[in-house]
Amino acid sequence: MRISYNWLRKYISIDLSAKKISDILTEIGLSVKNVIKKKIGKTEDSILDVEITPNRSDAMSHYGIARDLYAVLTFRGYKTHLSKPIISNYPKDINKKYSFKIFIEDKNKCRRFSGLILSKIETNSSPNWLNNQLKSIGIKPINNIIDITNFVMNELGLPIQVFDMDQIEGESLIIKNVKNKIYFNSEDNRKRILNEKDFIISDKIKPLSIAGIINETNLNINIKTKNIFLGCAYFNPLDIRSIGIRHMIKTDARFRFERGVDPNLTVYALKRTAFLIKKVTNCNMSSDIMDIYPNPIDPFTIKLRYQKIHDLIGKKISEKIIKKILLLLEIVILDEKKKSLLVLVPPYRIDVQREVDLIEEILRIYGLTKIKISKKIQISPLPNFFYKTKEKIQKTIFNQLVNYGFQEIINPPLISQNKDSLLLNFFFNREEIRILNPSNKSYNSMRSSLLFGMIDRIKHNYNRGNQKIKFFEIGKIYYKRNHQFLEKTYLSIALSEKDKNKKKIMEQKNSLFFDLKGIIEQIFQRIGIFHYTQINSTHPFLRESISIKYKNKNLVELGKLKENFFKDQEVFYAEIDWEYLIYIIQKKKVIFVPFSKYPTSKRDLSFLVDKTISFEKIYQLIKKKEKNLIKKIKIYDLYEGKDLPKEKKSYTISFFFESQEETLTDLMMYEVMKKIEKFLKNELGAKIRGISQ
Structure with missing residues (x-):
């Protein structure tokens, strides 16, 4: 994921270089592959290529990265401040032009849906600041409305749905399962067939979007659009992943929804979107925020034992430091006891649901490098001996x-x-x-x-x-x-x-x-x-x-x-x-055999033999003829089928080479494989199909 250094600094006050920031992010588990200097317009920027693991959906945004940075920098003693994106001037001059309603049929697939209507918008090209911000992370600007939704998605991590209000029939939005087979023309110019495994966002007549991850082609926002509906939702990640794979949909919205977004940030994200649209175009607020959240997702409750932290980390960390780290990570301490804490983990941290996950978070901020590793490795033989x-x-x-x-x-x-x-x-x-x-x-x-x-x-x-x-x-x-x-x-x-x-x-x-x-x-x-x-x-x-x-x-x-x-x-x-x-x-006596100092290499050999020849016969033949450099022989694949002659079967066998004396060269292994080929041909009538590494 691309993160703009200049964009990041809008939310966290830091006086550190992009290289230093990338090093710190890598230390706390957000590995930065590369830092690229880039000139956007007249401004110099540094783009951080951050490898974010699928479980860290909370860090798939600029604000999410800033939030993690704030925790670790504050813990390390840097003077810094975290600023949430501005919504203080959120428009309050609401002109209720529509009596609009949102319905959720399957509350397990859509846990929350928030909506808002804006009217009299002016769809134009985006201002320079917005164009440059999107270009810096490789997003091509389209128009001011779409660009703002893309901006908010990369800022807060939540996809924003936007529909042309004049294309919505019946003044209602319905999130529902598909009951009968329907055809859907999507904005990527593909015609898809939907069935009962899918769910859609629709009006009273037609589907508007497949699960909020791709819209119907006729709903694109363009220069003729005057009124829009904005939506922000929390969908079940497993359902989104299933639909995305089934229909081969690859969008940023799917990327985020299937990993889990923050269910408690939908209203805030809508206000932020409306604030920015109002900033770039003269529009009216035509509804209050509609928020359907029948079963709120509660924080995770976890019991954290001090002794367990010590047992896993191997070092005693003071209770004061542990509590400080938890508060910096926005984890609320619900109850304190002599030997443990009861804490509430916010729902956006979907990767922290067990005590061991919480201990990993503490260690991540505390610093892996502070845990001393012994220069000696103690290995005990298996007790079964x-x-x-x-x-x-x-x-x-x-x-x-x-x-x-x-x-x-x-x-x-x-x-x-x-x-x-x-x-x-x-x-x-x-x-x-x-x-x-x-x-x-x-x-x-x-x-x-x-x-x-x-x-x-x-x-x-x-x-x-x-x-x-x-x-x-x-x-x-x-x-x-x-x-x-x-x-x-x-x-x-x-x-x-x-x-x-x-x-x-x-x-x-x-x-x-x-x-x-x-x-x-x-x-x-x-x-x-x-x-x-x-x-x-x-x-x-x-x-x-x-x-x-x-x-x-x-x-x-x-x-x-x-x-x-x-x-x-x-x-x-x-x-x-x-x-x-x-x-x-x-x-049996226990005998220590030193590990080889030299690497193990593998070669696979595929060949055809008669069906009557078993793997055991092949195995014993190879062991008898060539055993000096071959440490292990394993069957990788066995196939009998219509593509082969009736009396034949195909083996693929893996050979693992290792020497106690030297590093084996490709030539040495090649010569051994050629010997094996030769006696398989001569003694078993094998037909060699190929060798691979």
């Missing part, structure tokens, strides 16, 4: 799964013997344990896998409308081998999403597999297991399955359940050898 008890390990992993949205299930250890359980036991060389005197003949065997209980729970949930499955279970399995009774503990995890749309099912197929695999890898990372291998495996009930091995011993079996269990949806299942996992963690 030291969890040696089974209970703490289990709590850590279960909390992680719950944070990913999983729910724990508990199944009974007794099952009904069937051909699937017999097949599974045969495959793993196990003998089922039968119950000699079962109380229920349907449950006559001890479970030898957690899989069948998981399948029952998924079906139970699908039948009752739960379409998204994220389950885990820890439990023992029981079996005989070589005449010995054995029991082992496993952790099973299932992930699925039911959808009748076959196209979506195909899209989910790959993403859910990698989601589940990624969750398991995140668990490993959390508990310090890094050096594991992955190989393609076979399982009687899993398709496209892989085994994750640690020191050549199976740790995880992962894959997609075969179609004979679920026909209409993809279910992905993993089983972790819990006892082996606990053993690995308890035996």
Whole structure:
């Protein structure tokens, strides 16, 4: 956003250079990218290019910037004064020519609308001071009426609607939802179709504006205009953003409304606009200010604890300084206690609604540079490395799964013997344990896998409308081998999403597999297991399955359940050898590996291979052939579709390069990528599509 230094000084008395002001603004979070010297007419000016984050809508105006500057300069001991734009000579000679009314149908979309009518205006070119002021920030002057509305918008931050009164039918303005499809010819020479998702400003016959952000083309103010209606509103920012995106409307009004304007400044902004129009043209006031504000937006109430400030900032700031900063920011102290304050934050500060936001404001004005940073950085290893008890390990992993949205299930250890359980036991060389005197003949065997209980729970949930499955279970399995009774503990995890749309099912197929695999890898990372291998495996009930091995011993079996269990949806299942996992963690030692002093670089490789070739096969091949400089390999994209041959699929794989000894050059990485290309072609028949950084 462009801010004129000369314009800024109309509201704040400062004897500092534009460069110094830009430095101070940057220090308080309003980053100034550049300061440009500019000659406007006979006057020298400096234009500050300020980067204002979307949450700081209060600073999207010259007065908003001046208000922030006043707070920080006063706190730093500068003698300065903040002057609000003049409305003291607001015209009082009202000649009520119209009996005009404003109606708001949806009070959630339009919280406030203020209006005013001026008559006998003279539409001409603007005076030099107004032309120069707008030109300084890159706005092209149009005429004195439009220029003043643009001036006020950049001065106070509120868009001003202006309509030709002689084009308004029925002496009323209605802010309402669109009920039936209508066509709207907007002032940017585009014809838009509006529907029930939109709301408009209209008279009794026709629409005048889409949500106050763009007007109807025939309502432009020109030399023939003699009477005008001025409006200033507060619209729901989310509705404005939705309408702006849907209809591709890019106006300054949308830019401000969708970020949130000051709802309590609409009447003031109208008075300021009327004052300036009266200054440049001989006009009459033809109405009182009409103000529709059925549900006023109250200030935010926040409890501010002194100890919390100290805990977050890391430095104790005196209570006197804290209260001074709050008052400079126009934050009212409602109640004082020994350990806390109860404050009221004005509605225009939409970014300050929590205690932590308020503390950020205090630190912003107090000064980030006053917070001393230790020259030493203390880093503690993850506490999970030291969890040696089974209970703490289990709590850590279960909390992680719950944070990913999983729910724990508990199944009974007794099952009904069937051909699937017999097949599974045969495959793993196990003998089922039968119950000699079962109380229920349907449950006559001890479970030898957690899989069948998981399948029952998924079906139970699908039948009752739960379409998204994220389950885990820890439990023992029981079996005989070589005449010995054995029991082992496993952790099973299932992930699925039911959808009748076959196209979506195909899209989910790959993403859910990698989601589940990624969750398991995140668990490993959390508990310090890094050096594991992955190989393609076979399982009687899993398709496209892989085994994750640690020191050549199976740790995880992962894959997609075969179609004979679920026909209409993809279910992905993993089983972790819990006892082996606990053993690995308890035996593992913490080893410090220095961070590389040299940067990491990434290269992406896209290629086509046969559908039968899995990512695991590609991964293992690359790791075997080239591992010196490649720190990490990740799948970036997998695509199968109409644009490719039926028997092919497309992979995009990301390679992360890093060296402990030197900065890698483009040539070094290029040579490695060429080797990878060569053996992918030779050993997998891959067709290379491209390399990118």
